[in-house]
Each structure stands twice: as C-alpha cells, then as structure tokens.
Amino acid sequence: MAIKSNKAVKISQKHLLGIQDLSISDVNFILNEAKQFIKLNKSKNKKLDTLKGKTQINLFFEPSTRTQSSFELAGKRLGADVMSMNIVNSAIKKGETLIDTAMTLNAMHPDLIVIRHQDSGACNLLSQKVNCSVINAGDGRREHPTQALLDALTIIEKKEKIQGLKIAICGDILHSRVARSNIYLLTMLGAEVNIISPTNLMPEDIEKFGVNKFSDMKKGLKDCDIVMMLRLQNERMTSSFLSSNREYYEYYGLTPDKLTYAKDDALIMHPGPMNRGIEIDTNLADDINRSVIREQVELGVAVRMACLKIFCT
C-alpha cells in the first residue's frame, strides 16, 4: 500500500521534544499524516518500507508498556530497524551519565532516538548531543507530545473538530506530562480547557496557560464535551498529597453520577494505565458508548508512525 506524502509541507523542528515547540501547521501536518495510517493499521498487510534501512532506538529509562510497544510497532510497520534498549541491564545502571549514553548511541548512527526519562528536560539534553532526531516519549512531568497528539486525533475522529469544544482534564495535574502537553495542544487548537484537581495536585500558575481551574469536579465538568481522566501517579509522590484513595475517588473519581454534569454525549478518555476504582469507575471505563480509551491506544500507533516518518532524518 502506497502512502502519499505531501512534500511541500515541512515540519519546523528537527526534534519532537514537546508540543510547546510546535506551530499549528506542524500539528496539522502530523495529524493529517497520522490519519493516513489509521486505515493501514486495520488492514491485513500492515508493513511499509517508508523507513527501510533506517535505525530507530527506543531508550526507555522508565517502565512503559503501551508507549514503548506503540513506538516499536510503529517503527516496524514503517520498515525501520527498531532496537529497544533495556536500561535495567545497561551501563547507565553502572553510573554512566545520559550524555555518555547519548555519545555511545550516536556513534552507532541511528536515524531516530525515542526517549522516555524520569527527569524533565532529559530529551532536550539528549537532543543537544546526538546528530539524529529525538522524539520525546515522556520526560519527567514536562511533556508527552505523542500522547497529546493521539488524544487530539481521537477527539477529531469522534467529534470531527476540536475548535470550540469544552474539554476537562481531571486528576493529578502536578505530576502529569500528559496534562501539560494536552493543555498546550488543545488550547492551541481552540478548545476551552478546564483543569480539575485537588489544590495539592495543581501546579503553580497553571491558569497562566490559558485554562480554567477547578477544585470542585462537578463545576469543572459542567457542559464538557470530553472528560479526560489522568492516572494518580503514586510513584511520583514524595510525600502525602492525599488522605486516601477512597476519599480521592469520592471527590475526584469519575462516576456515572459526576458524569451527568458533562454533556450527554461527552466522551471519556484516559492515557492509561488506569487505576480502576481510584480515578475512574470500572464500568464507565469499559462503556463502549462513552469511553474511547481503546481508540486512543489504536490511534496511538498511527500518530507515532506519522511522527517517526516526519522526524526521521
């Protein structure tokens, strides 16, 4: 299957480090490219040779199931040689710095490095030290651009637009890179974004990014078209932010009752992995009429294929 690409349009960035660096035309370029892969991913023969002969290294410093497998699959479907680095067994655990790792990998002449790291800005540091393009698969609490792009694509597929929609992002905003990337992207594309979080998990000055903030979930959900739930990131919490999970569920868990405050046709999204019964009612998560969580994963591969293709040097 041949995929046409629009050669006239070019991306403004060498690397995909964050949504903050992208222009609207960059975003539209990526999303349009991704749309072409949706059908391919549903077809029988999914293999292309777009990136044949190219080497893609996945460098994951944090455990990840869906993002890592999604990037791996995306690379393979485009015909790239994909290597996933297992950090647990690598020299980094023996004290090698990120820059030294970058130098080592760079000497192997990869065409793309996909990196996930627990420290904000790690991908920026890496991008300064290697010759190839770097794609950020999540850095600390800063950005997770491909997640935001796939969320946007999912919304567009379901609602046909983003402009003018009212979108709620609920949960642990403080520790969430998904929230940050989505805030940048959805406001850029013309959505009205409500941030819902207990004040303990609300980052300082978040309203300066052009969003409305709420600590009362019901008020924040009012008339929303999309309800995006976030995972409670217990592993990033250094001290007590919340009294208990059950109290959190009572006030910030998405339940059928709270969902009634949103629009009747509001869709539920979640970047996964889900804490069922903590941030989301288990039946709601599986409700095929409301939840698009499965579609998010599906479109994730298409978005990552588009990003790999566009940013590959």
Add this chain to the structure above:
Amino acid sequence: MKKQYFLNANIIDTHNSLNEVGGLIVDDNGLVEAIGKKVNKNNIPSREKVIDLKGKYIFPGIVDMRVFVGEPGYEYKENFRTLSNAALSGGVTSVVTMPNTDPIIDNVSIVDFLKRRGRDKSKINIFPTASLTKNLEGSNMTEFGLLQKKGIIAFTDGLKTIQNTRLMSRIMKSAHDLNSLILQHAEDLELSKKGMINDGIISTKLGLQGIPDLAELIIIERDLTLLESIKCRYHISQISSKKSVEIINERKQKVKFTCGVSINNLSLNENDIGDFRTFLKLSPPLRTEEDRTSLVDGLNNKTIDVIVSDHKPEDEEQKRLTFAQAATGSSGIETLLSLSLELYHNGSVKLETIIQALTSNPAKILKINKGNLTIGNDADFCIVDINKPWIVKKEELISKSKNTSIENKKLQGKVTNTFVKGVELFKL
C-alpha cells in the same frame, strides 16, 4: 618593599566616607600611609616613581562573605591557590569560607589544619566559618567559644538551615553569651524538598519541582521572632524574594540583624534558565523579575546590607546532567564586582552603595578590620577601569571550576590590578 604612589584615582572608601579624586600612598610595610585628595603631585618628592591612574577607580579589597572552597576534600573543584587567583582577578582580597568541606569544619583540630593551609597556599585573607551543628546534622551545636578562639569568625550550616526551632533558640542563646555571629541559610527544607527552581509558571512549564518563596519567608519570620527575645549577632546569608525584602524591611525597625543577597539574584531572573540551563540551578533559586527588582530596591534602601558571590565551584561533570541530577550553584567570585557594576551602569544602584555592600558592610558585620583604606591599615585594594567592556568566557575564567552563571555576558568594568598588603598580586 618600596613605597608606592598612586595619583589621579577616583577613590571610594565607604568606611571612611571617602568619595573623591586623589591619590594613595602605600608605605614600605604595605600599609596605607596617606589617601585622598590631599595626596597629589605637589606633596610627593620628585625623585619618586608615581603611577598615574588617569581616573581609574580605587576600591578597598572586596570582602566576599559567602565562598565555597573545595579544600579540604574537594580540591578538584577549587583549592586555596586557585581560589586566591580567581578572587584577585575580581578584586576580592578577603573571603569567608563555608564549612561544608570534607571533613566538615566542626571541631577545633580541623581549624588548625585549615588555618595552616590557608596561610601557606592562599594569597588572600581567608576567614573560615565553622558549622553551627556537628557534622551539619542539625542536632548538636558545635563549640562556638573554642572555635572562635581558634580564629573562626562566624557559624553557619552553609547550604542547610537549622530546621529545629528549639535548637535554633538555643543556638541564639549561646551566640548571645559568646558574642558569636550566626549566618543562616533561610529555607524551610520540607517546603523546598526536591525543589530545583522558583515555584511558578517556569517550574510548571519545565516540569521541575518548585521552591516556593514561602520556604524562605517562614524561616526568616521564625528566626526574627526568636531574635526579638534572644539578642545575638544574626545575619541572613542570602534572600531571593520580594516577600523576604518586605518582612526584613519591616523587622529592621524593631530588631538588629543584617542580611545579604547573591549577585545572581540581583542580576538574573528565572527566565534566564531558558532551556534547562543547569548552570543557573542555584540556591536560593532565581525568582521572578518582580522579585529581582525588589531586591535591587532593598539594596538601595539599606534593607539588604551585603552582596555576595555565593561562589560555588562545581566541575563540569556535575553540571552536564539532567536538571534534576545537576549540582546546585555557580562559580562567581571573579565576576562579582563586574556584575555588580552592571547595576551602577544601568542606573539602578549608586556606585557607593555597591561598594559599601561589597566592602565596609561585610567587614562591619564580621567585625574584621578589612574593606577599608584607613591610614595605618593593610593596603588591600583594587584598581578598576570602571568602563572597560569585556565578555565572560568560560575558558578564560581563572577558577578551577568553570560553572559561571553568566557565560557570554557582556560586562562593563574590569579590575586591572589587585594588591594585598601593598603587594600587587594581580595585573591584567
């Protein structure tokens, strides 16, 4: 040593309220013999060699109250010799060194070693501090009295704050009895835990854990409340926020204490961190432009007494890491004066105020006879071409560590000569 004559200099000595064009005579023992406008060509024997400074400035040697030296234990970052050379190139002739070395300066025996090393290897005056608590653990006081007798001039836990209020009140009581000077790093360590930069829009944008200005304010308020009941010599090492300036301004009406500011916080703000510039990971952190201008105002209205370099040499390996992993602090002793002069050149602070905050004020707080050019004192001074433009280049820095916060910055004003006890130890 031969007698030295300097003429046609702009001399500023805030200790002696001197700000005039004149000359300086250094006697054959390296002491100030005469200074000021009365020193001119007419009262110098014609056979003597005279140095015409043609309007350059003479300032007393700078007293830098907050300097980290790597000796003992971290000589690869900075030793007394490299520190001296860096200091001299910036007109600094006296430094107060921090106790967080390895071993930590917390007992009498290590002070003897330190004094010996300082005397043998250093060309400038070293005034060592000892820690407030043993092993910097924040639990048991060190021997203020005995340490002072050995030559320790102040006590501080350096980068750490005395968190325990009961201990702090006891430290203040001991300091009262023994007339000891406390230098407090004001930061509530629980509120600032894992923090890297100012808490606000930049920390949210970069995804870095923030340090709220409240962390500083709470310790300042607590200590000043204690100080109202327990009188002692108390100095806040560095402040960084508008809130701190306000509370200090208010409390100075009631109780006696002093406070300092790092030249970094006076000159830079959080936006300079840009794309994760680890050289700007500092403690206290750079804050907003509003905070910065408030600190400048605080310097002008005498709320802030002292400017320090907060010189913290770190080898590059400790900075070539992700922001979270990178070491905190910047090297700055050799750019302290030039960067301070930026505040004069851009019209925000009077030259006298800057010189006072760099020389006579720290000396007065420390009770040392430095930072002045009083007749009969050591001729520690620097000659400065106040308009000379130059650019900070990492590779041209003299300090062993090159972690400057102002790489490639254009500055105006450069030290051309520095003298300690009448001996010229630096010449541009």
